[in-house]
Amino acid sequence: MEDRIVTKPTLDxxxxxxxxxxxDNDVQLRKSVQLLVEETRNDKYRKRSRRRRSTLWLIPxxxxxxxxxxxxxLVLDNALFPDLPIPIxxxxxxxxxxxxxxxxxxxxxxxxxxxxxxxxxxxxxxSPYGQKIYEHALVLTxxxxxxxxxxxxxxxxxxxxxxxxxxxxxAFDMSLVDYLLINTQIDLGLKGDGGELVSxxxxxxx
Amino acid sequence: MSGHxxxxxxxxxxxxxxxxxxxxxxxxxxxxxxxxARRVTPQEDAADLLGDTLVIxxxxxxxxxxxxxxxxxxxxxxxxxxxxxxxxxxxxxNALAERLRLDLxxxxxxxxHNDSLASHVxxxxxxxxxxxxxxxxxxxxxxxxxxxxxxxxxxxxxxxxSRHARARAELRRTLEDSGDIGSD
Numbered sequence: 001m002e003d004r005i006v007t008k009p010t011l012d013x014x015x016x017x018x019x020x021x022x023x024d025n026d027v028q029l030r031k032s033v034q035l036l037v038e039e040t041r042n043d044k045y046r047k048r049s050r051r052r053r054s055t056l057w058l059i060p061x062x063x064x065x066x067x068x069x070x071x072x073x074l075v076l077d078n079a080l081f082p083d084l085p086i087p088i089x090x091x092x093x094x095x096x097x098x099x100x101x102x103x104x105x106x107x108x109x110x111x112x113x114x115x116x117x118x119x120x121x122x123x124x125x126x127s128p129y130g131q132k133i134y135e136h137a138l139v140l141t142x143x144x145x146x147x148x149x150x151x152x153x154x155x156x157x158x159x160x161x162x163x164x165x166x167x168x169x170x171a172f173d174m175s176l177v178d179y180l181l182i183n184t185q186i187d188l189g190l191k192g193d194g195g196e197l198v199s200x201x202x203x204x205x206x
Numbered sequence: 207m208s209g210h211x212x213x214x215x216x217x218x219x220x221x222x223x224x225x226x227x228x229x230x231x232x233x234x235x236x237x238x239x240x241x242x243a244r245r246v247t248p249q250e251d252a253a254d255l256l257g258d259t260l261v262i263x264x265x266x267x268x269x270x271x272x273x274x275x276x277x278x279x280x281x282x283x284x285x286x287x288x289x290x291x292x293x294x295x296x297x298x299x300n301a302l303a304e305r306l307r308l309d310l311x312x313x314x315x316x317x318x319h320n321d322s323l324a325s326h327v328x329x330x331x332x333x334x335x336x337x338x339x340x341x342x343x344x345x346x347x348x349x350x351x352x353x354x355x356x357x358x359x360x361x362x363x364x365x366x367x368s369r370h371a372r373a374r375a376e377l378r379r380t381l382e383d384s385g386d387i388g389s390d
Contacts, residue, residue: 007388008385008386008387009387010387011377011378011381011387012346014323014324014327014381014386014387015327015331015342015345015346016346016347017321017324017327018325018328018346019244019324019346019347020243020244020328021240021243021244021249023239023240023243026309028309029306029309029310030236032305032306033235033236033306034235035306036235036256036257036260036305037228037231037232037260040260040261040264041228041231041260142266143287143291144291145261164269
């Protein structure tokens with residue numbers, strides 16, 4: 001009787017052989033993959049309406065009540081609407097609850113229309129703002145698809161084609177501007193040279 | 207302390223003219239499908255994840271590094287984020303991927319049930335720390351080097367090396383104890 005030498009597999013062999021799923025040579029599958037490559041490349045997903053902002057929007061990234069330097073002017077401890085700290089509350093996609101605030105702090109269009117602005121915010125339910133701002137920030141980073149639900153109604157500018165915003169804090173700031181300044185400007189028909197926000201939000205997205 | 211100008215939102219885009227991106231994506235798409243199919247249940251969900259990945263890749267193609275090796279790492283970095291999002295939320299069905307879902311059903315060689323030793327090794331890998339699981343999968347299932355894995359996971363190569371060595375030693379110890387591999 002012939003002796004057989006049984007060689008045990010090496011660790012590397014075992015690890016490589018543990019691959020859960022190995023594609024076979026299914027021609028139809030490969031064809032479907034290539035069709036998907038072409039369709040995603042050419043289809044409607046790439047259509048984006050864009051609007052360039054011509055107005056300079058500033059968010060001094062300091063805590064509320066802090067010292068902010070904007071466009072060469074000092075804004076000291078006097079948010080424009082001290083009675084209107086807007087609560088920004090949201091839950092991230094990892095389940096983290098975040099709570100912070102934002103406040104309109106300046107900009108001629110808001111200063112000149114302060115009564116209307118205060119009335120505008122006082123008459124609104126501000127509780128959904130935080131989650132909406134968060135969802136739109138995710139869109140700006142390319143993390144989720146833009147839909148009417150996660151895009152501010154007055155603003156259709158979404159970066160794309162390589163211009164996704166990689167800095168999450170920056171994306172969050174932009175979303176704050178979209179929802180709190182640009183929407184307000186559009187809704188109230190404000191004219192002027194931009195606006196300013198102060199916020200203690202860190203822009204946590206995950 | 208100074209503010210920053212929100213209007214200046216442009217992200218720098220490397221020159222990607224030197225590689226043929228459509229050809230690269232077409233070449234890598236089957237491997238990306240396999241990457242997803244190895245990690246999701248049901249396997250057909252891999253079709254949707256590939257669709258989502260491709261949509262992002264085409265949108266961001268000017269960000270793709272201009273050499274093939276790094277471009278490939280970049281693709282897997284996107285795929286990893288798509289997979290991570292998928293695991294956190296219910297999948298959004300991608301209509302474009304519907305045909306591929308059908309083709310994927312029953313396709314490929316599913317090792318999940320046909321080899322008890324392979325299944326045992328997979329369960330040991332599944333017991334590792336989540337990051338170590340990613341490292342082992344990318345090395346042994348996708349064939350990446352440790353340096354490449356570090357790029358995909360945005361980790362330092364030295365960290366990936368040490369985590370890989372530690373995970374490997376743990377697996378070796380267990381498999382030697384069970385007599386599945388020989389001692390060195």
